[in-house]
Amino acid sequence: MSELPTILVIDDEVRSLESITRILDEDFDVRSASKIADAVKILEDNWVQIVLCDQRMPEQTGVEFLKMVRQRWPDVIRMIISGYTDAHDIIDGVNEAGIYQYITKPWHPENLLLTLQNACRLYDLQRQNELLAVELKMSPSGADETMRKRKEKLRKDFDFEDGIIRGPQSPMNAVCTTLRQVAPYDVPVLLSGASGTGKELAARALHYGSLRWNKPFVIENCGALPDELLESELFGHKRGAFTGAVEDHVGLFERADGGTVFLDEIGEVSPAFQVKLLRTLQEGEIRPVGSTRTRKVDVRVIAATNRDLDDEVRAGRFRADLFYRLAGIVVRLPDLKDRAGDIPVLAEALLDRAMKQLGKRVRGLSQEAIDCMCLYSWPGNIREMQNEIQQMLVMGPQDGELGADLLSRHILQAEPGDEEGDPIPVLAQLDGTLKDRIGELEARIIKETLIRHRWNKSKAARELGLSRVGLRAKLERYGLENVKPLPKTRRAAGGVH
Incomplete structure (x- = not known):
């Protein structure tokens, strides 16, 4: 028996089945079916934790099929995937089939994978609750104490x-x-x-x-x-x-x-x-x-x-x-932009939470990354920071340190007071002649490019279309020739709440 959780994917489009299988294959034991009858057979012969069914199937709708699944296999987590967002379908799915999630097409691979991983955790919690209910009957006082x-x-x-x-x-x-x-x-x-x-x-x-x-x-x-x-x-x-x-x-x-x-x-x-x-x-x-x-x-x-x-x-x-x-x-x-002093501790806490959710460990955030984050205004507030750190963790090295090169470009180019979105307000904050203002923007772009390439000047010059001599001249002009990556920091001890 596979140690991976088993997921059943049902879709009458072969390419869609193949695409989903490729994405989920490393994390799940994926069983696929293009017909309802084949899906029922798989459910009868296997211990399936999650069913992901397309809404528009030839024999019957996904909601109708999952309604039957709910009756015969009530513990299975049921999910619908569809390119249509009809309100009646959603209502029927919630009320009749007990749908856990309604996923719309086109879906993003990382979001789909994360949703299914969360569904697996929900399945495990359901099983734990069933065991807890049995314990409650066998030992009421002990279960009460556990709950307390x-x-x-x-x-x-x-x-x-x-x-x-x-x-x-x-x-x-x-x-x-x-x-x-x-x-x-x-x-x-x-x-x-x-x-x-x-x-x-x-x-x-x-x-x-x-x-x-x-x-x-x-x-x-x-x-x-x-x-x-x-x-x-x-x-x-x-x-x-x-x-x-x-x-x-x-x-x-x-x-x-x-x-x-x-x-x-x-x-x-x-x-x-x-x-x-x-x-x-x-x-x-x-x-x-x-x-x-x-x-x-x-x-x-x-x-x-x-x-x-x-x-x-x-x-x-x-x-x-x-x-x-x-x-x-x-x-x-x-707003988070008014809480600049909270950004370092928030970033560390959000990273701890992301590591627990995704099951990936790293040493922490570099001081350079935290400094860049402190310069950014975070118009999406804590939720935006949470998404950014999750992306850094996914793209970063296992057991390594998350450097500033993993941050999004608009964060690396930010200066104090910048607002994300329309670039006109940023330009309006620049003083001096046209030449001075263009120079300041150029300095920001050069610094951002160097950070992304971990201060490798050859790679930065190649991306910017400059020779090494040309890049060196601009670094001297903008006072960046002595700018080095800040020393790495060790993360403070402490938990996340």
């Missing part, structure tokens, strides 16, 4: 000291002080800040710092779903309430009873849904779609937005009464 310890560890992982990574003089210190003061009190909190600033992490810290910390914490991205599906997800629905509602569905508010509901991107909900949400917050009760009866729920609501809701209220796009219901306390999270 896990919850305590989770609470520590998301507390205000260890959970929110920052430097000694960070602007986040004031934010954490506010969150710590607010957490014990059962009031709604509105977290405001640009995308990627860590609003979900702050929400978790609020929950685990509250009296509700040992109750559920559930999340819904309100901007990702249409009204009908959002209402079903939050409030639940009854069987037959709409096409595809084949069984009763418990909404997140009911699941979180006694705990916390985190409504991310609350500024994206439509005016019509705002009315329904306001009623729930006012009355403390929900009514599932298709039901005539209401149910009382006791939840704390934490909302987050990257919009200025004050402006939205003034413009008439967001209800003032809902705003005041949500904004019991308003906490604004600063």
